[in-house]
Amino acid sequence: MASQEMEQLVRREYKEGFVTDIESDTLPPGLDEGTIAFISKKKGEPEWMLEWRLEAYRKWLKMTPPSWAHLDYPPIDYQAISYFSAPKRPEDRPQSLDEVDPKLLETYEKLGIPLHERAALAGVAVDAVFDSVSVTTTFKEKLYEAGVIFCSISEAVKDYPELVKQYLGSVVPVTDNYFAALNSAVFTDGSFVFVPKGVTCPMELSTYFRINAANTGQFERTLIICEEGAQVSYLEGCTAPMRDENQLHAAVVELVALDDAYIKYSTVQNWYPGDEDGKGGIYNFVTKRGDCRGDRSRISWTQVETGSAITWKYPSCVLRGKESIGEFYSVAVTNGRQQADTGTKMIHIGEGTRSSIISKGISAGRSNQSYRGLVKIGPRAKGARNFTQCDSLLIGDQCGAHTFPYQEIGNSTATVEHEATTSKIGEDQLFYCQSRGISEEDAVSMIVNGFCKDVFQELPMEFAVEAEALLSVTLEGSVG
Amino acid sequence: MSDVTSEVQTFLDRLAERSARRREAQGQEPTWIAARRQAGAARFEALGFPTRRDEAWKYTDVRAIARGDFALAEDAEFSPAAAAALTLPLDAYRLTFVDGLFSAALSQLDGLPDGVTVTPLSRALEENHEAVGGPLGRLTGVEFSPFSALNTAFVEEGAVVRLAPGTVVEKPIILQFLSRAGERAVMSHPRILVEAGGRSEATLVEHHVGEEAAANFTNLVAEVIVDRGAHLTHYKLQEAPLSDLHVASIHVEQGRDSTYTSFNLNLGGGLVRTDLISDLNGQNATSNFYGLFYGQGRQHVDSHTVANHNAPHTFSNENYKGILDDRAHGVFNGRVVVKRDSQKIEGFQSNANLLLSDRAEIDAKPELEIYADDVKCSHGTTTGQLDPEAIYALRARGIDEQTARGLLTLAFAGEVLEAVGLDAIAERVELAVAGKLPERFNLAGLVEAAVALGDE
Numbered sequence: 001m002a003s004q005e006m007e008q009l010v011r012r013e014y015k016e017g018f019v020t021d022i023e024s025d026t027l028p029p030g031l032d033e034g035t036i037a038f039i040s041k042k043k044g045e046p047e048w049m050l051e052w053r054l055e056a057y058r059k060w061l062k063m064t065p066p067s068w069a070h071l072d073y074p075p076i077d078y079q080a081i082s083y084f085s086a087p088k089r090p091e092d093r094p095q096s097l098d099e100v101d102p103k104l105l106e107t108y109e110k111l112g113i114p115l116h117e118r119a120a121l122a123g124v125a126v127d128a129v130f131d132s133v134s135v136t137t138t139f140k141e142k143l144y145e146a147g148v149i150f151c152s153i154s155e156a157v158k159d160y161p162e163l164v165k166q167y168l169g170s171v172v173p174v175t176d177n178y179f180a181a182l183n184s185a186v187f188t189d190g191s192f193v194f195v196p197k198g199v200t201c202p203m204e205l206s207t208y209f210r211i212n213a214a215n216t217g218q219f220e221r222t223l224i225i226c227e228e229g230a231q232v233s234y235l236e237g238c239t240a241p242m243r244d245e246n247q248l249h250a251a252v253v254e255l256v257a258l259d260d261a262y263i264k265y266s267t268v269q270n271w272y273p274g275d276e277d278g279k280g281g282i283y284n285f286v287t288k289r290g291d292c293r294g295d296r297s298r299i300s301w302t303q304v305e306t307g308s309a310i311t312w313k314y315p316s317c318v319l320r321g322k323e324s325i326g327e328f329y330s331v332a333v334t335n336g337r338q339q340a341d342t343g344t345k346m347i348h349i350g351e352g353t354r355s356s357i358i359s360k361g362i363s364a365g366r367s368n369q370s371y372r373g374l375v376k377i378g379p380r381a382k383g384a385r386n387f388t389q390c391d392s393l394l395i396g397d398q399c400g401a402h403t404f405p406y407q408e409i410g411n412s413t414a415t416v417e418h419e420a421t422t423s424k425i426g427e428d429q430l431f432y433c434q435s436r437g438i439s440e441e442d443a444v445s446m447i448v449n450g451f452c453k454d455v456f457q458e459l460p461m462e463f464a465v466e467a468e469a470l471l472s473v474t475l476e477g478s479v480g
Numbered sequence: 481m482s483d484v485t486s487e488v489q490t491f492l493d494r495l496a497e498r499s500a501r502r503r504e505a506q507g508q509e510p511t512w513i514a515a516r517r518q519a520g521a522a523r524f525e526a527l528g529f530p531t532r533r534d535e536a537w538k539y540t541d542v543r544a545i546a547r548g549d550f551a552l553a554e555d556a557e558f559s560p561a562a563a564a565a566l567t568l569p570l571d572a573y574r575l576t577f578v579d580g581l582f583s584a585a586l587s588q589l590d591g592l593p594d595g596v597t598v599t600p601l602s603r604a605l606e607e608n609h610e611a612v613g614g615p616l617g618r619l620t621g622v623e624f625s626p627f628s629a630l631n632t633a634f635v636e637e638g639a640v641v642r643l644a645p646g647t648v649v650e651k652p653i654i655l656q657f658l659s660r661a662g663e664r665a666v667m668s669h670p671r672i673l674v675e676a677g678g679r680s681e682a683t684l685v686e687h688h689v690g691e692e693a694a695a696n697f698t699n700l701v702a703e704v705i706v707d708r709g710a711h712l713t714h715y716k717l718q719e720a721p722l723s724d725l726h727v728a729s730i731h732v733e734q735g736r737d738s739t740y741t742s743f744n745l746n747l748g749g750g751l752v753r754t755d756l757i758s759d760l761n762g763q764n765a766t767s768n769f770y771g772l773f774y775g776q777g778r779q780h781v782d783s784h785t786v787a788n789h790n791a792p793h794t795f796s797n798e799n800y801k802g803i804l805d806d807r808a809h810g811v812f813n814g815r816v817v818v819k820r821d822s823q824k825i826e827g828f829q830s831n832a833n834l835l836l837s838d839r840a841e842i843d844a845k846p847e848l849e850i851y852a853d854d855v856k857c858s859h860g861t862t863t864g865q866l867d868p869e870a871i872y873a874l875r876a877r878g879i880d881e882q883t884a885r886g887l888l889t890l891a892f893a894g895e896v897l898e899a900v901g902l903d904a905i906a907e908r909v910e911l912a913v914a915g916k917l918p919e920r921f922n923l924a925g926l927v928e929a930a931v932a933l934g935d936e
Contacts, residue, residue, distance in 0.1 A: 068535070379838065394853035397821065407844040407861060408539075412835035415864040422850050422857040 027084040033057065036185055039084050043154045043188075046161060056174040056184030063178045066312075069341040070370040070402055073283065073310055081248055083186045083219070146202050148232075149194040153221050156192035163194060167225055171254035171291040171318070179250040179285040179312075187221035187252070195230035195261075204460055206235040220251040226261035228294065233264040235463060249308075250285045259294030259321065264302070266459055270470055271307035278337030278366075281309025288315035292324035292353075300327040301344065302458045304467040309338060314372065316345035319353035319381075326355040329455040333471055334367030334399070343373035343390075343404075348381040348414070359390035360452050363399035364475055370402040377414040384411060388418040393425065393451055395444075395475070445472045487546040488528050495521060495633055498552055502636075512613045513605070513635070516622075520632030523622040530626055539811040539843040540782045544751055545725050550667035550697050552634075553579035558586060558658055566658065566689045568717070570904045573598055574654040575639050579696060580668020582637055586656075595644035596682075598653055601671055604640040612640060615673055619703040619731035625755070627727045631669040631701040638671035641684065645677035645707070652683040652715075652902065657698065659690025659724050665697065672702035678735075679709040683902070686716045688726065688748070695723035695750075702728070708735040708762065713743075717905055719912070720748040722777060729755040736762030736791075743900060744800075746773040746781050747912050753782040760787065760794035771800035772896045774913055775808025775840070782811035787827060789818045795826045801896050802833040803889060803913070804840035814859065815847040822852050829859035834866065834892050866892075890914055 027038060036057055040050040065076070143150050149160065156164050174184045195201050226232055249271070255263050265288075274281025284307075290299035301315040317326030328344040346355035355375070363369045371390045392401035403420045425447050433443035449456070449468055456464050499517070502509070509517075529546040530537035556578035563576065563586050575598055576586035582600040589598055604612050622629040639655050655672065676682060688698065698720070706712050720726055726749040732740050746752055758767040773781040787796035802810040816827040833842045846859040866888045874884035893913050900906040 392848075392850070394850065394855070397823065397853045399853065400851040401848070402850060403846070403848040403859070405845060405847075405861075407842070407863065409833075409835065409843070409863045410839075410841040412838050412840060412865055414835070416862065417864075418844075418846065418859075418861045420846070420848060420859050422848055422855060424853040424855070 027082050029082045030079050031081070031083055031186065035083050039186060039188060042084060043157075045154070045157055048161075048165070049157050052169075053185050056181050057186075059175050060178070060181035060185055063175070063181055065178045069312055069372070070368065070404075071310055071312065071339050071341050073339070076248060076283065078182070084188055142202065147196045147199050148201050149192065150205055151192050153187070153190040153192045153223060156223070160192075160194070163225065164192070164223070167223055167254065167256055169254075171256060171289050172252050172287050177287060180252050180287040183219045183221060183250045183252040183287070187219040190221035190223070190251070191234075192222075193224040193232060193234065195226045195232045197227040198229045199227075200230065201232040204233045204235055206237070218247075218249045218251070220249075222251070222253040224254070224263055224265070225256045226258060226263050226297075228258045229260045230258075231262040233266070233460065235266050235460060237268040237270075237463070237466070248283045248285070251287070253286070253288040253315075255290035255299055257290065257292050257294060257297035257299050257324075260296045261294060262298045262300075263290060264300045265290070265315070266463055267301075267303040267305075268463055268467055268470065269303065269305045269307050269311075272309075273307050273336055273338045274309040276336050278309065281338070282307065283310045284308040284313065285310075286313040288313065289318065290316070290326070291318045292321050292326060292350075294324070295321040295350070296323050297321050298325040298327070300329070300458070302329040302455065303331070304455070304459070304463075304470065305330070305332040305340060305342060306470045308340075311338075311340040311342050313342045314344055316347070317355060318347045318349065319355065320349045321353075322350045323352040323354075324350055325353070328355075328357045328359070329458040330359045331362070331452045331455045331467070331471070332360070332369060333362045333364075333475065334369045335365040335475060336367060337365070338367040339369070340367075341370045341372055343371045345374040346376070346386060348375075348377045348384040348386070351380065351382045352384070353381055354385045356386070357388040357390070358454050359388075360455055361390070361392040361401055362395065362448060362451070362475070363392065363401045364395035366398045368400040368402070370404060371420075372404045372406075374406040374408070375416055375418075376408045377411050377416065379410045381411055382413045384414040386414075386416045390420045391451070392420075392422040393448065394422065395425065444475065448472075448475060485528070488525060490549055491630065492521060492525060494550070494552065498634070510609045510613070513609070516617055517633050517635065520622045520629045520635075523629035524626050524633055527626040527629065536625070536784065539809070540751075540753055540780065542727075542751070542753075545697055545727070548665060548667075548697060548725070551664045553581050553660075553666045553668065556581040556583040558583060558660065560586065562691070563658060567656065568654060568685065568687055568904055568908070570652060570654065570685070570902065572652040572654045572685065574656055575600060576656040576658065577637065577668070577670060578658045579660050579666045580637055580657075580670055580698070586658075593647065593649060595647035596649055597640070597642045599640045601638035601640055601673070602636065612673065615675060615703060615705060616671065617703075619705070619733055619759075620701050620729055624729060624731075627699050628701050628729055631671060631699050634669035634699075635671050636669070638673070641672075641674045641682075643676045643680035643682055643710070645679060647677065647680045647682075649680075649682040652685050654685045654687055657686070657688045659688070659694040659696045659698070659721055661691040661693035661695075661721075665695050667697040667699065670698070670700045672700065672704075674702070674704040674712070676704075676706045676710040676712045678707045680707070681711045683713045684715070685902070685905070686714070687719070688717070688724075689719045690721045690724065692721050693723075694721040695725075697725040698727070700726075700728040702730040704730065704732040704740070706732060706734045706738040706740050709737045710735070711739045713741045713901065715743045715900075715902065715905055716745065716754070717908070718744075718746045718748055718752060720752075722748060722779065723750050724748065725750060726752045728753070730757070732756075732758040732767070734758060734760050734762060734765040734767065737764045738762065739766045739768070741768040742770065743896075743905075744769070744771040744783060745905070745909055746771075746783070747909065749779065749781070751780045753784070755784045755786075757786040758788065758796070759790055760796065761790050763791050763793040765791065765794045767796040769796070769798040769800070769814075770896050770899050771798075772802075772893055772909065773800075773810055774803045774893070775810055776805040778807050780809045780811075782813075784813045786815045786817065789816070789822045789825045789827060792821070792823045792825070794822065796828070798829040798831075799896060800831045801893055802831070802842060803836065803893060804833065804842060805836040807837070807839045809840070810842045812842070812844045812861070813847070814845075815849065816857055816859070818850040818852050818855050818857065820851040823854040825852065825855040825857065827855070827857040831859075831861040832892070833861075833863040834889065835863060836865075836889070886914060
């Protein structure tokens with residue numbers, strides 16, 4: 001490829017970096033009990049919720065940030081972050097898409113997420129989180145008919161306090177880790193899904209997160225509960241505008257699956273990764289955990305991680321119920337100076353539990369990427385089974401790819417397998433493609449897509465298309 | 481004062497006693513030794529014993545060592561008949577140590593070819609302490625671990641093996657460490673230095689064995705330099721008594737075109753921790769790590785390996801097999817590190833574990849840390865049980881289930897044993913594994929029959 005063209009590609013600005021000019025009701029930077037009280041009051045929360053937050057905050061103060069990850073970043077000043085930002089007119093929520101602020105729609109349009117189209121054609125209900133407050137929820141009625149509750153977590157706190165009380169923090173305890181504690185104290189919004197017994201959610205549920213106001217950390221809290229025999233597929237996708245200062249994102253996602261329930265959680269994460277010198281970019285510290293409480297329950301995590309300056313994320317499954325299943329499919333792509341330390345934990349507690357982990361990591365540029373996973377088989381997990389495959393692809397000689405799989409096996413009837421490979425795109429592979437008239441860039445894209453196929457086929461259709469596009473955008477200009 | 485400090489203090493007190501006595505007997509030590517001893521003691525005091533909060537010791541609890549009160553052996557008495565029974569039936573040169581002290585009576589160095597020196601450390605220091613001072617501590621400094629610091633503080637005895645360039649030693653060199661059962665548990669801190677000159681070739685056997693009732697603590701540090709084009713095979717046959725505590729680190733530095741092959745065969749010991757680190761510093765250097773650990777009862781066997789690919793065109797192969805029975809606990813941590821710009825690397829790592837009992841536990845962590853792109857690295861680890869179909873296949877041929885299980889276990893270990901070049905060692909391990917299997921029966925007989933068949 002011509003070097004000039006390459007230059008252009010490498011220098012290409014972040015396509016989705018723009019700021020929508022909407023006035024935000026933003027809290028000045030800083031964090032103390034007053035901040036938490038403000039957030040809680042602003043959201044009209046009951047007393048118990050505020051207590052819960054304050055309790056988490058007090059515990060957080062005594063904790064220290066984790067340092068074991070293979071990541072390098074300056075200490076975060078938690079007092080320099082603003083903890084609340086909501087679009088104006090919180091009381092005056094639009095009831096349908098037509099009432100939505102055209103500027104907001106335009107934003108989504110630019111992101112290539114036509115809400116109209118998506119909602120109507122794909123039959124997806126979208127709970128769009130613009131900054132911290134859910135702005136619009138569509139198809140609510142249809143879901144209501146089926147008995148599915150799909151709303152923002154703040155609404156859930158008001159409307160279904162019993163459910164929230166019962167499940168919030170039951171999968172990821174407040175003191176689970178530093179970032180989970182912080183999230184518990186200051187979470188602003190997120191989604192709440194409740195699928196009652198025997199119901200298969202009639203459509204895929206989806207949320208688009210978007211960090212907008214400058215200096216605003218986002219602290220999403222998502223809670224999904226599937227009762228006996230219920231099923232749901234949940235999609236989460238993210239993009240963020242260009243910023244100079246690092247933005248902190250510390251989300252918590254909790255999934256609960258009772259007997260025979262199935263939760264599928266898919267993520268496409270494309271936050272701003274910082275410029276070529278590593279300036280700016282999102283710090284993404286996420287705690288995601290699913291609890292297979294019931295027998296034969298199943299939780300499946302699929303993620304495509306292409307963005308963020310720093311990713312610290314380990315979607316996990318606690319396989320408590322007999323014969324429950326945990327799955328983890330991941331594609332992580334890092335370029336520039338991105339750093340990612342991601343993986344999963346599969347905790348086998350119940351008899352006959354099974355888990356599979358497929359992780360594909362692609363590092364390019366000066367990025368560093370680590371797979372960190374834990375497979376733990378408890379003494380009661382008779383006949384537990386795990387298969388792990390994690391492959392890394394290196395593009396360029398300045399990047400790094402690392403694998404840190406932990407296996408703790410305390411049961412002789414368990415079968416645990418782990419395979420990992422690290423390689424680069426073979427010159428013979430490239431030559432084979434190029435000799436058939438395929439350009440180098442396209443050949444790389446094809447090979448990388450083939451490398452990730454096992455994961456992409458787990459994604460819902462429209463997400464898979466988006467993921468493939470994202471992948472090639474992220475890797476553009478990294479080969480030559 | 482916390483508990484840890486008092487534990488550390490016990491060891492520091494012992495060190496002070498020893499140093500005072502040494503001064504009385506031998507006068508002032510060379511300054512460099514005294515300085516390193518001091519540095520080791522200071523480092524150990526600062527670090528204390530590792531706890532399970534330390535990543536490198538996450539699965540290994542060393543409180544049994546920390547809480548122990550170990551004396552230092554006073555003499556190297558050992559019944560020659562008993563020693564002969566414990567000695568490997570190999571035609572070899574041998575240095576024997578009893579509880580860490582050199583025993584000239586039990587050693588055998590006759591006919592050592594020119595260009596090879598095999599000397600106890602104490603004698604090497606007497607003869608020319610400066611020649612030892614250079615390499616000692618260069619690869620394994622006091623920073624490496626609290627145990628290496630402790631070893632440096634106590635350093636006194638061990639072995640120095642030097643191969644002049646181009647020397648080929650046909651017979652293996654055995655370093656035998658005997659552990660005695662006595663009224664008081666003792667500790668020893670052997671230090672091994674191996675300098676294999678350019679294009680030299682040798683086989684080194686480190687053999688740890690002892691009286692059944694012994695319950696001593698061995699804290700060994702080995703530093704191995706394999707120069708350009710040299711080939712060194714290093715067997716570590718660890719058959720220490722079941723109450724022995726054993727911590728060892730082996731640090732290898734490899735030059736261009738060199739080969740270092742390690743066999744880490746762990747059968748004995750109550751608590752065993754081995755760190756094996758190889759620095760591949762020259763092009764076309766190869767490290768081969770083979771390992772086998774067999775744990776039963778409440779044995780705890782921890783193997784940590786690191787292959788540092790510091791130069792391009794370097795290769796590492798690793799194959800570790802673990803068999804765990806009863807309440808044994810196995811730990812495997814293998815790491816392949818490829819430095820920036822170390823291109824054209826191949827690093828393979830494989831670890832397979834067999835759990836024979838419900839209460840046995842294995843913690844495996846195969847790591848890859850890669851900073852270059854033109855590499856082929858892979859690792860795999862599996863843990864499971866014997867294949868029921870294989871057992872069925874054997875049973876269908878008239879072999880009873882327990883024998884079938886024993887044979888399959890032996891076959892599982894076979895993959896590593898096949899690579900063992902010294903038959904005496906391979907047979908010994910096979911018999912040990914066969915004899916240790918819960919189904920004793922006629923397996924040993926089967927093995928002997930197979931060996932006899934092979935001989936014919």
